[in-house]
Amino acid sequence: MSLSGGRGLLAPRHGLWLLGLGLPLGLLLALGVGRFEIPLRNTLGILLSQLIPLEPWWSDIEERLVTWGRLPRVLLAALIGAGLAVAGAALQGLFRNPLADPQLIGVSAGAACGGVLAILLDGSGTLLVVLALIGGLGALYFVRWLAGSGGGESVLTLILAGVVVSAVFGALVALAKFVADPQNQLPTIVFWLMGSLAGADYPRLLLGAVATSIGLFMLWLIRFQLHVMSLGEDDARALGLPVTRVRTLALIAVALITAASVAVCGVIGWVGLVIPHLTRLLFGAHFAAFIPLTALLGALYLVGVDTLARSLSDAEIPLGALTALVGAPMFAYLLRRLRRPEGA
Amino acid sequence: MRAASSVLACAALLLTQGAGFADNRTLTDQNGRNLSVPEKVDRIASLVIPGASMVLTLDRGSDRLVGIHPTVRDDIKHGLLADLFPAIRDVPANMAGDGFAPNTEALLNARPDLVLQWGDKGENIIRPIETMGLTVLTLKYGQTDYVATWLRLIGQASGRAERAEALASWIERERDALRAQFAALPENERPRVLYLYRYHGGLQVAGAGTNMDFDIQLAGGVNVAAKTRGNAAVSREQIIAWNPDVILLSNFDAQLTPDDLRKDPILSATRAVRDNRLYKLPRGVFLWDPPSQETPLAWRWLAGMLHPRLYPLNGFRAQLRDTYTELYGQPASEADIDRILHVALNASSSGYAALQGAAQ
Amino acid sequence: MLKVSGLGIRYADWILRGLDFTLGAGEVMAILGPNGRGKSSLMRAIAGLTRPDEGRVECAGDIAYVPQFITPGFDMSALDLVLTGRSRQVGWMGSPGARDREIARDCLRRLDIERFAQRGINHLSGGERQLVLIARALASGCHLMLLDEPASALDFHNQAIILDVMRELAQSDGMTVVFTTHAPQHALEIANRTLLLHDARDFAYGPTPETVTSAQLSRLYHLPIRRLSLDEDGHRIETAIPLYHAIARRAATGDTRA
Numbered sequence A: 001m002s003l004s005g006g007r008g009l010l011a012p013r014h015g016l017w018l019l020g021l022g023l024p025l026g027l028l029l030a031l032g033v034g035r036f037e038i039p040l041r042n043t044l045g046i047l048l049s050q051l052i053p054l055e056p057w058w059s060d061i062e063e064r065l066v067t068w069g070r071l072p073r074v075l076l077a078a079l080i081g082a083g084l085a086v087a088g089a090a091l092q093g094l095f096r097n098p099l100a101d102p103q104l105i106g107v108s109a110g111a112a113c114g115g116v117l118a119i120l121l122d123g124s125g126t127l128l129v130v131l132a133l134i135g136g137l138g139a140l141y142f143v144r145w146l147a148g149s150g151g152g153e154s155v156l157t158l159i160l161a162g163v164v165v166s167a168v169f170g171a172l173v174a175l176a177k178f179v180a181d182p183q184n185q186l187p188t189i190v191f192w193l194m195g196s197l198a199g200a201d202y203p204r205l206l207l208g209a210v211a212t213s214i215g216l217f218m219l220w221l222i223r224f225q226l227h228v229m230s231l232g233e234d235d236a237r238a239l240g241l242p243v244t245r246v247r248t249l250a251l252i253a254v255a256l257i258t259a260a261s262v263a264v265c266g267v268i269g270w271v272g273l274v275i276p277h278l279t280r281l282l283f284g285a286h287f288a289a290f291i292p293l294t295a296l297l298g299a300l301y302l303v304g305v306d307t308l309a310r311s312l313s314d315a316e317i318p319l320g321a322l323t324a325l326v327g328a329p330m331f332a333y334l335l336r337r338l339r340r341p342e343g344a
Numbered sequence B: 001m002r003a004a005s006s007v008l009a010c011a012a013l014l015l016t017q018g019a020g021f022a023d024n025r026t027l028t029d030q031n032g033r034n035l036s037v038p039e040k041v042d043r044i045a046s047l048v049i050p051g052a053s054m055v056l057t058l059d060r061g062s063d064r065l066v067g068i069h070p071t072v073r074d075d076i077k078h079g080l081l082a083d084l085f086p087a088i089r090d091v092p093a094n095m096a097g098d099g100f101a102p103n104t105e106a107l108l109n110a111r112p113d114l115v116l117q118w119g120d121k122g123e124n125i126i127r128p129i130e131t132m133g134l135t136v137l138t139l140k141y142g143q144t145d146y147v148a149t150w151l152r153l154i155g156q157a158s159g160r161a162e163r164a165e166a167l168a169s170w171i172e173r174e175r176d177a178l179r180a181q182f183a184a185l186p187e188n189e190r191p192r193v194l195y196l197y198r199y200h201g202g203l204q205v206a207g208a209g210t211n212m213d214f215d216i217q218l219a220g221g222v223n224v225a226a227k228t229r230g231n232a233a234v235s236r237e238q239i240i241a242w243n244p245d246v247i248l249l250s251n252f253d254a255q256l257t258p259d260d261l262r263k264d265p266i267l268s269a270t271r272a273v274r275d276n277r278l279y280k281l282p283r284g285v286f287l288w289d290p291p292s293q294e295t296p297l298a299w300r301w302l303a304g305m306l307h308p309r310l311y312p313l314n315g316f317r318a319q320l321r322d323t324y325t326e327l328y329g330q331p332a333s334e335a336d337i338d339r340i341l342h343v344a345l346n347a348s349s350s351g352y353a354a355l356q357g358a359a360q
Numbered sequence C: 001m002l003k004v005s006g007l008g009i010r011y012a013d014w015i016l017r018g019l020d021f022t023l024g025a026g027e028v029m030a031i032l033g034p035n036g037r038g039k040s041s042l043m044r045a046i047a048g049l050t051r052p053d054e055g056r057v058e059c060a061g062d063i064a065y066v067p068q069f070i071t072p073g074f075d076m077s078a079l080d081l082v083l084t085g086r087s088r089q090v091g092w093m094g095s096p097g098a099r100d101r102e103i104a105r106d107c108l109r110r111l112d113i114e115r116f117a118q119r120g121i122n123h124l125s126g127g128e129r130q131l132v133l134i135a136r137a138l139a140s141g142c143h144l145m146l147l148d149e150p151a152s153a154l155d156f157h158n159q160a161i162i163l164d165v166m167r168e169l170a171q172s173d174g175m176t177v178v179f180t181t182h183a184p185q186h187a188l189e190i191a192n193r194t195l196l197l198h199d200a201r202d203f204a205y206g207p208t209p210e211t212v213t214s215a216q217l218s219r220l221y222h223l224p225i226r227r228l229s230l231d232e233d234g235h236r237i238e239t240a241i242p243l244y245h246a247i248a249r250r251a252a253t254g255d256t257r258a
Helices: A010-030 A039-047 A058-093 A107-120 A125-146 A155-179 A188-192 A202-221 A222-231 A232-236 A242-266 A271-283 A287-309 A321-338 B002-017 B049-058 B072-078 B088-089 B104-110 B128-133 B146-156 B163-183 B213-217 B236-242 B258-263 B293-304 B315-328 B334-340 C037-048 C078-090 C100-108 C126-139 C156-173 C184-190 C214-221 C245-253
Strands: B025-027 B034-037 B044-046 B066-067 B114-118 B136-139 B191-198 B204-206 B231-234 B245-247 B279-280 C002-010 C014-023 C028-033 C054-060 C061-064 C142-145 C176-183 C193-199 C202-207 C226-232 C235-242
Touching: A010 A039, A010 A271, A010 C014, A039 A202, A039 B245, A058 A222, A058 A271, A058 A287, A058 B236, A107 A125, A107 A155, A107 A242, A125 A155, A125 A202, A125 A242, A155 A188, A188 A321, A202 A222, A202 A242, A202 B104, A222 A232, A222 A287, A222 C078, A232 A242, A232 C028, A242 C214, A271 A287, A271 A321, A287 A321, A321 C245, B025 B146, B034 B136, B034 C028, B044 B049, B049 B066, B049 B072, B049 B315, B066 B104, B066 B136, B066 C014, B066 C078, B066 C226, B066 C235, B072 B088, B104 B128, B114 B146, B128 C078, B128 C202, B136 B146, B163 B213, B163 B293, B191 B213, B191 B236, B204 B213, B213 B293, B213 C156, B231 C156, B236 C126, B245 B293, B258 B279, B279 C054, B315 C014, B315 C156, C002 C037, C014 C037, C014 C054, C028 C156, C028 C184, C037 C061, C037 C142, C037 C176, C037 C202, C054 C126, C061 C126, C078 C126, C126 C142, C142 C156, C156 C176, C156 C184, C176 C184, C184 C226, C193 C214, C214 C226, C214 C235
Parallel strands: B044 B066, B044 B114, B114 B136, B191 B245, B245 B279, C028 C176, C028 C193, C061 C142, C142 C176
Antiparallel strands: B025 B034, B191 B204, B204 B231, C002 C014, C002 C054, C193 C202, C226 C235
């Protein structure tokens, strides 16, 4: 078996079936798990009663927990997981760098900075979401401007610009922490930056769903072009691909997904890094199925990790810490496989 | 001959130090460090947050305070501190940074005779002050009844030992009385209590090892979050699983009100919300959440909220007024007391009628 | 088919200037020159990947460029690689359709490498990978194919296969083929015309038999090279042999002439 082969452990077609059926099952399972014990038949009944009228055999509090607590949180985890995984995959193809991640091009830092500003302004949830989006897109604009917004920018200057922009926004966040009211705002900022889905509710779900779906749809539209870009800009240009247009479109989609995820649940790392590699390992790199497979796997992964975060102990385990803890060893394992001589 | 040589030695010390060696007092602070404090302490800088209001209490005035922690500005903004001691507004608050790191230059500017600093957060926040030749008294954070020790140490170091001792032993008597009161209380009569440290921007509650954990137990309650440690982030679902009888709302989340919980689609299903046992903690010169000279009042109030029949709060307003006179040399007005007890916010909470003023 | 007039390319200095040539449809052209003389730069300019600093390149059809190597970010199947040849037809969004797939498969079949279709390209040999890259160029529906040192890294057997494919494309499809090489015998084997890049302003261009001569080759590489004719089963084989030992002898005698 080989990581870098065109083929993975399973045919992409089988992967789509497996994950397509696995995700709803995983969601159901996650909806049935939590600190408050709810029998699975009650969970199922509550979910069904949203679609068809049923005589409740469950309690009011069970219904509230499932519909107001678990459902938006699990759906949000699925969306954010799918979004971040595909955003990472798109960047890896775009930059031909297996370590590319939304954090690389400064979008996470920009979105985080916008969100922190909202907290400083004592803003409501809506303001936070809006400013995080503005921050993320602003960072992208800044990066493109730095890299030279004409057609001539190279991958290297883009990545360097991402480093610069991340540093600037990171410094702004540090400055904001410094001026924040230490009793009221600072703990909120720290908590939010840590990354958590605990604040999931329907308004956030709606926002996450709209932004992530648009981003995912855009990336799906250009799945073949991203495949071509993974051969390198030069080759893509020689093949007649409008490289700059494709890259702009992909970056906007990535920024949209990343900013939306930062806005609704803070900075969650490693999903965009680990999942695309895992997809390749399991199902190969056939481009037509790659984006849907990555999205499904990312959704399953974050739902799983978040379920652990909220149900392992009385206190919530920080989600960002958990994704890193699960992601880093997995990535180390993948890295060792990647380092094997190619074509051998 | 011997007398002559010691006189010479003293003279030499006087020349080199400029201050009277013989006039110093020695004491051992909460870290077990021995220190020698000038006999006359006129200028005190406190890098610990509650230090300011303890000095105010010992002095019944803010004349000796030359430096406070920036967070004390919150008490000026939200609490009664500046109403009782308007001069506190002019005390510099620029000497403590992130994690209580001292700003030594600002400290030297204030020329303090005594600096109060935390002793449980490492040497790195203490040594720079000592290097500047300043005298540091360290206090330890952790348990609510440490406040008695803090008062004694600050009193001894600043020449108010007698008053400090009186206050400290009052705090300990109050503590022992409550302990005795609820010692025999069976487990099933202890209400299950949750202290909501933060609601906006992420739910956090007080777990084991916190001041509120100590306070809840002392006032005859059970902390439902005792399996977590420190200020722990939890899910709404966990709170439902705990289903507390009483929820205490912290002052650290200044915007948090009982109505937030009544409107919360999930938390509104807790027994505490159904029975209307939601209480925003009072806030006087200092918050009642962390330890301070007002802690005995906080304990009584909490016991009254948890055990309305066993521990009725009849005459609590009068007690509060008298205690304020004793602590600060000035009584609290009826309007002040309404503010302290958050009477408006807590008006519809169960049992709060007993704390309403005569006017209402 | 291809007309290059007054072409100039410069980095710090001019590496090529005043280059003119024309090439007709179905012709095969070889470009020879020492390392660093600007063969690849010239190919990129013809392909339209870089804008020449002077002069013009005119081509009456679509151009496909076959790089010597590709380094994909991630492995992909040979079929997926050939599909990327359809980029121009697919456009900036959307995905290749059934027809594109059919064309890609046809091109693999055409080069007799359909069996590689599902194999990862990182798992192909150098010769196999070169064939896949040519199939990709073919899939783009080009009229002019530019190949950058297509046979340089290959063994003799694979060299023969690649040369045969290039000749076959020109003869039966009327494809115009331009390739760079360090092997004069490749030019002599399949190229109608050859361009020798002696210096930035010094070129030789013409029909291969008259251009690839002992004298021209010796001048090009600063080494005596002898052109030979062999009779093999009644076929006349043209080839060239470098006299490598001349360098060592020249160093011993202090002779600095070419």
